[in-house]
Amino acid sequence: MIVLNVNGIKRQVDEDPDTPLLWVLRDNLGITSVKYTCGIAECGMCTVLIDGEAQRSCVVYVKDVLGSKITTIEGLPENHPVKVAWIERQVPQCGYCQPGIMLQTVDFLSRNPNPTEKQINDAMDNVICRCGTHPRIKKAIQMAAEMTARQGG
Amino acid sequence: MKSQMTRRDFLKKSSLVIAAAALPGRMGLFNVSPVLAGVDIPFKPHAFLEIAADDTITVWVGQTNLGQGTHTGIPMIIAEELDADWEKMRVKMALAAEPFKSPVWHMQATGGSSSIRHRWDLLRKVGAAARLMLVETAAEQWKIPAEKCATKDGKVIHPDGRGLTFGQLVEAARKQPVPEHPPLKNPKDYRIIGTQRERMDIPDKVMGKTVFGFDFTIPGMCVAVVARPPYYGASFQSYDKKAAMAVKGVIKVAPLGNRIAVCAETTHAAMIGRNALDIRWSKGSHPDLNDDALDALFKEHLEKPASVAKTGGDVKKALVEAARTIEQSYKLPYISHAQAEPINCTAHVEKERCRVWIPTQGQTATQLTASQLTGLPLEKVEVMTLPAGGGFGLRGEQDPVEDSVLLSKTLNRPVKVIWSRKDDFANDRFRPASQCNIKAGLDKDGRVIAWSHTVAAPSVMSRLMPDYVKDGIDPDAVSGITDIPYSFPNLLVSYVKVDSPVTVGFWRSVGYSVNAFTVESFMDELAHAAGKDPVQFRLDHMEKDGRPYNILSLLAEKSAWGTPVPEGRARGVAVTSCFESFAAHMAEVSVNEKGKITVHKMVCALDCGIAVYPDAIRAQAEAGVVMGLSTAFHEKVRFENGGVKTANYDDYPVLTMSEVPEIEVHIARNTLNPGGVGEPVFPSVAPAVANAVFKATGVRLRELPFKRELLIKG
Ligand code: FES
Ligand code: FES
Numbered sequence: 001m002i003v004l005n006v007n008g009i010k011r012q013v014d015e016d017p018d019t020p021l022l023w024v025l026r027d028n029l030g031i032t033s034v035k036y037t038c039g040i041a042e043c044g045m046c047t048v049l050i051d052g053e054a055q056r057s058c059v060v061y062v063k064d065v066l067g068s069k070i071t072t073i074e075g076l077p078e079n080h081p082v083k084v085a086w087i088e089r090q091v092p093q094c095g096y097c098q099p100g101i102m103l104q105t106v107d108f109l110s111r112n113p114n115p116t117e118k119q120i121n122d123a124m125d126n127v128i129c130r131c132g133t134h135p136r137i138k139k140a141i142q143m144a145a146e147m148t149a150r151q152g153g
Numbered sequence: 154m155k156s157q158m159t160r161r162d163f164l165k166k167s168s169l170v171i172a173a174a175a176l177p178g179r180m181g182l183f184n185v186s187p188v189l190a191g192v193d194i195p196f197k198p199h200a201f202l203e204i205a206a207d208d209t210i211t212v213w214v215g216q217t218n219l220g221q222g223t224h225t226g227i228p229m230i231i232a233e234e235l236d237a238d239w240e241k242m243r244v245k246m247a248l249a250a251e252p253f254k255s256p257v258w259h260m261q262a263t264g265g266s267s268s269i270r271h272r273w274d275l276l277r278k279v280g281a282a283a284r285l286m287l288v289e290t291a292a293e294q295w296k297i298p299a300e301k302c303a304t305k306d307g308k309v310i311h312p313d314g315r316g317l318t319f320g321q322l323v324e325a326a327r328k329q330p331v332p333e334h335p336p337l338k339n340p341k342d343y344r345i346i347g348t349q350r351e352r353m354d355i356p357d358k359v360m361g362k363t364v365f366g367f368d369f370t371i372p373g374m375c376v377a378v379v380a381r382p383p384y385y386g387a388s389f390q391s392y393d394k395k396a397a398m399a400v401k402g403v404i405k406v407a408p409l410g411n412r413i414a415v416c417a418e419t420t421h422a423a424m425i426g427r428n429a430l431d432i433r434w435s436k437g438s439h440p441d442l443n444d445d446a447l448d449a450l451f452k453e454h455l456e457k458p459a460s461v462a463k464t465g466g467d468v469k470k471a472l473v474e475a476a477r478t479i480e481q482s483y484k485l486p487y488i489s490h491a492q493a494e495p496i497n498c499t500a501h502v503e504k505e506r507c508r509v510w511i512p513t514q515g516q517t518a519t520q521l522t523a524s525q526l527t528g529l530p531l532e533k534v535e536v537m538t539l540p541a542g543g544g545f546g547l548r549g550e551q552d553p554v555e556d557s558v559l560l561s562k563t564l565n566r567p568v569k570v571i572w573s574r575k576d577d578f579a580n581d582r583f584r585p586a587s588q589c590n591i592k593a594g595l596d597k598d599g600r601v602i603a604w605s606h607t608v609a610a611p612s613v614m615s616r617l618m619p620d621y622v623k624d625g626i627d628p629d630a631v632s633g634i635t636d637i638p639y640s641f642p643n644l645l646v647s648y649v650k651v652d653s654p655v656t657v658g659f660w661r662s663v664g665y666s667v668n669a670f671t672v673e674s675f676m677d678e679l680a681h682a683a684g685k686d687p688v689q690f691r692l693d694h695m696e697k698d699g700r701p702y703n704i705l706s707l708l709a710e711k712s713a714w715g716t717p718v719p720e721g722r723a724r725g726v727a728v729t730s731c732f733e734s735f736a737a738h739m740a741e742v743s744v745n746e747k748g749k750i751t752v753h754k755m756v757c758a759l760d761c762g763i764a765v766y767p768d769a770i771r772a773q774a775e776a777g778v779v780m781g782l783s784t785a786f787h788e789k790v791r792f793e794n795g796g797v798k799t800a801n802y803d804d805y806p807v808l809t810m811s812e813v814p815e816i817e818v819h820i821a822r823n824t825l826n827p828g829g830v831g832e833p834v835f836p837s838v839a840p841a842v843a844n845a846v847f848k849a850t851g852v853r854l855r856e857l858p859f860k861r862e863l864l865i866k867g
Pocket of ligand 2: 092093094095096097098128129130131132133220493542543
């Protein structure tokens with residue numbers, strides 16, 4: 001039995017420790033907000049936070065995150081600035097890429113709470129959104145940063 | 154199925170339910186209520202609209218939710234005519250059913266930017282009919298003429314100011330028949346159409362609650378990964394069944410014709426099992442097929458005798474008489490849909506029924522496929538459309554439906570078939586590659602007097618809708634040329650069908666997405682040759698004050714065309730008309746000495762008739778720019794050894810954040826019938842950029858994706 005800490009809850013899983021985290025989250029725990037798209041760390045749609053750091057769960061093995069705090073989109077409160085900004089700026093189209101991109105944003109803003117446009121471009125240049133929501137992602141990141149600043153952290 | 158209402162449900166409910174059924178030659182709307190219990194409902198109805206006693210209003214939509222906004226736009230149209238309180242509106246996905254077929258195409262499909270433009274009259278009528286029934290019910294209760302009553306925000310209002318909510322009226326309104334010709338609103342009275350609304354599907358998408366096809370599960374379901382031949386025409390020669398079965402969770406290895414399915418309890422086990430198969434494939438029918446061979450094939454076809462797709466005037470004569478002639482060739486590659494969510498389908502075949510859950514763009518096709526494979530009549534096949542993680546035209550294809558239905562029959566349980574990303578690239582139905590020659594004649598004043606355009610391209614329609622192919626002409630392969638938005642006195646459009654094993658399919662904007670690049674680039678070449686301004690040159694060849702003329706004029710105005718351009722930058726334009734809409738783009742670019750193109754700004758002007766849901770239109774227009782730039786700069790599928798070489802996003806880059814320019818969208822204001830949106834905003838992007846690059850560098854880019862080498866200085 002493996003024990004994973006997902007969104008603050010200890011979850012027991014009977015799975016091979018060499019399984020990518022993506023599949024344990026989806027297949028074993030039914031957390032399907034974590035998406036499969038490329039499987040090779042190219043797209044960012046499977047991103048989760050591991051101890052606050054955005055990582056691509058398709059290339060992370062469960063054995064390496066046994067003591068870590070894993071956060072998926074469900075683990076952010078509904079009034080989290082990133083979620084609020086994403087709705088306010090009407091970002092998603094199909095929406096398939098968004099949870100991963102939002103989690104990468106959370107990590108990015110935690111390290112750079114007041115980013116310039118150039119810094120946003122650089123930080124988010126390695127994610128794919130085939131629907132082309134980039135202009136709105138950019139605006140939502142700026143809005144989330146402003147909200148966080150106003151809330152004092 | 155929760156989302157379908159059976160007849161029994163209709164009768165139980167205390168709501169006012171307006172259902173629809175396809176009657177011969179028209180769509181019949183009727184009220185399903187106990188008083189009609191004795192009346193037999195013709196054909197197969199499906200609820201369109203339900204107004205419940207608690208005032209909530211549910212709209213069933215038969216169109217796929219691809220995030221394009223239709224699932225909010227359709228309720229907006231109904232709510233408008235109904236005078237509903239927007240906060241009370243709900244939307245539900247309907248099962249595949251007759252009433253959701255396009256009245257133009259007679260099938261249920263989400264494509265061709267048709268969701269709203271084909272249903273404008275019907276949707277308005279549904280809302281208006283329900284409103285009239287509620288008004289007449291209130292008028293009866295108040296004993297006043299119906300004309301004296303007003304409606305607003307979900308209430309019928311008495312002249313003295315008191316009101317009854319729709320919910321309070323439904324019990325009695327259920328006794329009314331549905332009026333055949335309810336009056337429709339004057340667009341000047343619209344207060345929902347054309348306003349800002351939050352898209353109804355966005356909160357769930359942000360919270361991670363949306364269940365896409367790939368995420369779908371039902372009790373007893375297993376997951377199958379199907380190994381498909383990696384080369385065209387190949388079949389398997391041997392495979393290691395034992396190794397696959399030895400993977401924990403794998404429950405069956407099942408050959409299906411030329412492919413092999415690995416079924417497992419989990420997705421991951423199915424994927425590992427598939428890799429363990431260690432299949433030996435035959436070489437296939439075209440082992441020498443690769444990028445160069447395909448390129449040569451198209452070139453060769455361009456020299457072959459062509460079929461005439463359209464002719465007007467006498468091009469040959471005009472070319473002889475022209476003051477000067479110009480001739481050029483253009484080339485576009487095969488490109489992939491590369492939609493985010495890989496292809497999938499879940500099916501459960503039982504004795505008496507078959508259920509299919511799929512993020513499909515082709516509901517009718519899916520129903521037919523499942524019916525044919527199971528031998529069950531159509532009404533025993535339930536197709537539930539799940540939210541799709543992108544589609545762009547690919548999701549009408551039937552491969553996953555076939556495999557999941559066949560496997561469910563074999564395994565006697567629900568089966569979800571999924572494709573890996575590699576499967577998705579290898580089995581995509583690509584946008585056709587295309588090569589063309591264009592020759593034009595200018596008179597001494599620099600006006601185009603002849604345009605001869607020959608296209609060599611594969612035919613999408615020959616496979617998908619062969620009835621549309623007449624006299625060897627696939628109308629989609631030459632769309633955008635046969636209906637070019639310019640009036641030339643002599644026009645000849647010819648087509649040579651390229652036969653290759655590479656399978657092609659619908660891809661955003663279909664033929665327009667290919668041909669707009671060549672037409673609009675060549676128009677620019679001609680403007681340059683004539684020494685004219687590119688906007689003025691185009692306008693000079695358009696009907697004055699026609700919609701293409703007006704949208705290009707709007708673009709010129711909004712993008713400040715003709716005013717000084719920032720140092721080191723240049724501008725280009727392009728315009729298209731398609732799917733009953735009109736779009737134009739202005740690109741502002743710079744090019745450095747290493748040949749790197751930077752797009753600083755794109756301005757889009759769009760006339761799509763009445764703008765039902767402006768924010769969704771704006772989102773589509775932004776997306777059209779992003780995808781258009783992506784095809785201009787990056788996208789090309791590669792082939793080798795008789796199959797698809799491209800396997801993942803690492804060798805199929807798409808546009809990313811740092812390449813996305815500032816985008817401005819201007820929507821023309823009018824009240825004409827709605828045109829398409831998702832597709833018209835795409836085709837003129839790439840040529841606008843190529844034209845700007847020419848202006849900046851003097852180098853004409855006649856191939857997609859752009860070849861940076863051509864721009865390197867020195
Ligand atoms: S699925 Fe993990 S990065 Fe694409
Ligand atoms: S919203 Fe569809 S892929 Fe990003």
